[in-house]
Amino acid sequence: MTNYLRGATAFIGLGKTAVSRQPEMTFGGLAVEASRRAIADAGLRPNDIDCLIAYTRPTEMHTQGMVDGLDRASVAYVQEGLGIETLRHHADVWGPGANAFAPSLLGAQAIHGGQARYVLVYAVLGRPLKRKFGELSAREWGGAAQFALPYGFGNNVQTIAVFARRYMHENGLSREDLWRAIANSRKWAMRNPDALLGEWLSYDDYMSARMIADPMSLYDCDMPVFGAWAFVIAAHDDAARAPKAPAYISAIQLGQGPRPTVWELWDDYTVMAPSYAGRDLWENAGVRPDEIDVAQIYDGFSPLIYYHLDAIGLTNGHDGPGFMRGILEGDQPFPVNTFGGSLGYGRAQGASHLYEAISQARGDAGDRQVADCDVSVATMGGFMVGATAVVTRERRT
Amino acid sequence: MSDEGAMRRIRPIFTEDEAYFWTTQPGDPLRLARCDDCELFLHPRYPVCRRCFSRSIGAAPVSGYGEVYSFTVNHRAWNAEPDPTYVVAIVALDEQPGLHLLTNIVGCQAEEVRIGMRVAVAFEADGDLRIPVFEPVTE
Numbered sequence: 001m002t003n004y005l006r007g008a009t010a011f012i013g014l015g016k017t018a019v020s021r022q023p024e025m026t027f028g029g030l031a032v033e034a035s036r037r038a039i040a041d042a043g044l045r046p047n048d049i050d051c052l053i054a055y056t057r058p059t060e061m062h063t064q065g066m067v068d069g070l071d072r073a074s075v076a077y078v079q080e081g082l083g084i085e086t087l088r089h090h091a092d093v094w095g096p097g098a099n100a101f102a103p104s105l106l107g108a109q110a111i112h113g114g115q116a117r118y119v120l121v122y123a124v125l126g127r128p129l130k131r132k133f134g135e136l137s138a139r140e141w142g143g144a145a146q147f148a149l150p151y152g153f154g155n156n157v158q159t160i161a162v163f164a165r166r167y168m169h170e171n172g173l174s175r176e177d178l179w180r181a182i183a184n185s186r187k188w189a190m191r192n193p194d195a196l197l198g199e200w201l202s203y204d205d206y207m208s209a210r211m212i213a214d215p216m217s218l219y220d221c222d223m224p225v226f227g228a229w230a231f232v233i234a235a236h237d238d239a240a241r242a243p244k245a246p247a248y249i250s251a252i253q254l255g256q257g258p259r260p261t262v263w264e265l266w267d268d269y270t271v272m273a274p275s276y277a278g279r280d281l282w283e284n285a286g287v288r289p290d291e292i293d294v295a296q297i298y299d300g301f302s303p304l305i306y307y308h309l310d311a312i313g314l315t316n317g318h319d320g321p322g323f324m325r326g327i328l329e330g331d332q333p334f335p336v337n338t339f340g341g342s343l344g345y346g347r348a349q350g351a352s353h354l355y356e357a358i359s360q361a362r363g364d365a366g367d368r369q370v371a372d373c374d375v376s377v378a379t380m381g382g383f384m385v386g387a388t389a390v391v392t393r394e395r396r397t
Numbered sequence: 398m399s400d401e402g403a404m405r406r407i408r409p410i411f412t413e414d415e416a417y418f419w420t421t422q423p424g425d426p427l428r429l430a431r432c433d434d435c436e437l438f439l440h441p442r443y444p445v446c447r448r449c450f451s452r453s454i455g456a457a458p459v460s461g462y463g464e465v466y467s468f469t470v471n472h473r474a475w476n477a478e479p480d481p482t483y484v485v486a487i488v489a490l491d492e493q494p495g496l497h498l499l500t501n502i503v504g505c506q507a508e509e510v511r512i513g514m515r516v517a518v519a520f521e522a523d524g525d526l527r528i529p530v531f532e533p534v535t536e
Contacts, residue, residue: 144441146409147418150528151501152471153485161469162487169467169512213485214470262441264487267495269467 003251003284007397009108010239010246011358013042013232019196019225019346023126027056028069030228031124032081038230039082043243044118046082049232051089051116053103054078055123055351073124073228089115098254098277099123100229100351101380101387105252107233119233123351127224144262156301157221159264159383161213164303166269168215173306175215177321179206180328181305182219182344185337187328189344191368196223196346220302225346229355236395247361247376247391251285253277260384271307273386274298274379278311285390286397287375289314294360294370295334296353296378299341308379312388338368350380354389361391405478408523415442417456419526426458427518427529429496438496461518462534463490466497470507484510488531504532 015037017030025033031054039046052075069077075090089110093103100123107119148154167173182201189195201219209217239246255276259266282289289312297308306320314323326332339345339356346352357378359365365373374393381387409419417428430442434451438459445452468486475481484502489495502510503519516531 143415146411146415147441148499149407150409151485151499151530152406152475152481152483153499154475157473158469158471158485162467162485165469166467166512211470211472214472216469264499265440265497267489267497 001284003286005108005112005252006250006284006286007248007395008112008236009233010236010248010395011104011231011362011391012234012239012242012244012246013038013040013044014355014358014364015039015041015230016352016355017228018194019227019348021127021196021223021225023226026070027073027124027126027228028077028081030226031056031073031078031122031230034228034230035078035082035120035122038120038122038232041244042118042232042234044232046084049082049084049118049120050087051107051110051119052079052084052087053091053093053107053110053119053121055093055097055099055103055121071126073122078122098381098385098387099125099349100231100354101252101378101389102254104231104233104249104354104389105254107231108249108252111233111235117234117238120230121233122228122230123348124228125347125349125351126226127347148264153264156383157216158213160220160301160303161216162264163269163272163383164215164301167303167306170270171306171320173303173321175207176203177306177324178215178220178302179203180321180324181299181302182206184324184328185299185341185344188338188368189340192340192345195340195344196225197344198340216301219343222300222342222347225348227346227348229348229351231354231358244364245362245393247358247393248395250287250390250392250396251281252389253279253281253284253387255279255386256384263383270310272304272311272382273384274308274311274381274388275386277381277386277388278313278379281312281388281390287390287392291375292377293335293373294338294357294376295336296338296341296357296376297336298350298353298380298382299337299343300347300349300382302343304382307382311386312377312379335370338365338370350378350387353378353380357389358391361393363393405476406523406528407476408526409528418529421520421527423520423527427461428456428458429498430454431457438493440496440498459490459492463488463498463516463531465489465502465510465512465514465516467512468502468510470510482507486510486516486531488516498529501530502532503530509533
């Protein structure tokens with residue numbers, strides 16, 4: 001296949017809200033705030049935007065009677081909030097899915113296909129409501145959940161725990177390797193004032209942490225937050241005239257493997273959807289892995305870093321532990337998760353990984369800017385969700 | 398698991414399509430959904446066979462033997478259990494490659510559970526239901 005999108009479009013504006021443990025605004029308020037900032041960053045006015053694409057993950061996937069603007073933020077709601085008079089194209093993308101990456105890919109496709117000139121993409125995330133398994137209604141059980149909930153199995157911490165144990169068993173991964181994934185993210189979070197967990201985590205403190213579902217402890221899980229992230233995308237020739245440096249989109253890829261509705265029953269726990277999103281990534285992006293200057297590798301749970309490193313082939317198959325040891329302990333320094341990762345910054349489910357990758361390629365990452373950064377990669381996902389992106393300072397065609 | 402009684406089990410909610418799994422009688426084998434035409438086991442039950450697209454899906458007995466593919470020892474109380482320590486395991490059944498079942502391992506201490514451990518089905522009575530769980534095979 002030919003990636004006709006390579007170099008065709010670019011991110012020209014970024015905007016985000018602060019992340020917080022408690023909501024400071026409604027979902028609609030967060031989305032509008034981040035969007036307003038992204039449009040200004042692109043040097044545009046709201047009415048220049050002719051396409052809106054939303055990713056909105058409700059506070060609770062199955063809540064009945066959600067209110068638009070309050071606990072989700074549709075394109076219609078945000079269009080009104082921004083005062084945009086007309087749109088030529090729009091789409092609402094619902095979770096769970098490849099937040100930020102999927103709408104960005106749709107946006108680049110819309111521009112290249114001639115359906116839009118300036119696309120605004122946003123992602124809004126919130127903390128799930130705390131509910132006990134037993135409070136789920138019969139309707140919410142769906143078909144397959146009946147085979148899990150009676151066994152005391154009903155959340156992603158337990159799911160990543162069974163995946164991680166098998167991955168550790170097959171690939172020789174240790175809890176020290178899991179700690180290194182966290183420590184790397186914390187190391188960068190200490191340099192990001194927006195990060196919620198900008199404190200060092202020693203190996204001893206990690207090993208004495210409370211277990212949730214062995215081998216997943218408290219620190220192996222990211223912290224749920226409220227926040228919004230917004231991105232403006234334009235064609236490469238419009239991008240070249242934008243007031244700030246663009247980040248050209250070399251490739252954005254989604255992927256999914258077999259049996260996506262029952263991931264806990266997959267026959268191979270060493271591969272997740274990101275591996276399918278990583279297929280032929282370098283060929284499609286027109287870059288070589290050794291050209292990468294910085295990588296945002298998804299770390300919503302600590303073991304995921306190793307799945308993602310395998311997925312994009314940064315580590316020669318299953319040598320992820322050696323790679324992380326090298327970058328953390330200095331003999332092979334390489335910048336990974338320069339904003340602090342999900343484990344240090346907060347649970348943005350990939351939106352912040354993409355945001356940082358773009359910031360780095362634009363030379364706009366402040367104190368954390370990687371010198372002479374051209375090729376910047378980001379990944380997100382776990383279980384049946386997977387996405388990858390390569391953005392560059394210099395346009396690749 | 399010695400503290401099995403401490404686990405507050407949520408009763409399954411199911412339709413008559415899945416009653417084969419939850420409502421066995423004493424002495425009955427474990428049964429799983431299977432395509433009547435090509436005999437592929439489909440768990441969880443799916444109304445169309447993913448191999449031959451047959452819509453004739455029944456239920457067939459399995460030996461009840463398998464091995465632990467992976468597991469987690471749960472420690473956090475999700476439902477205010479007095480002792481939330483229990484083992485959730487993925488058991489790979491002998492009948493078909495990749496035929497995995499999510500279950501609890503009972504009849505041993507949590508720290509004795511290992512990947513690759515041979516296990517066999519057991520049933521826990523819960524009112525009119527019988528919940529399939531697994532315990533170590535002692536050979």
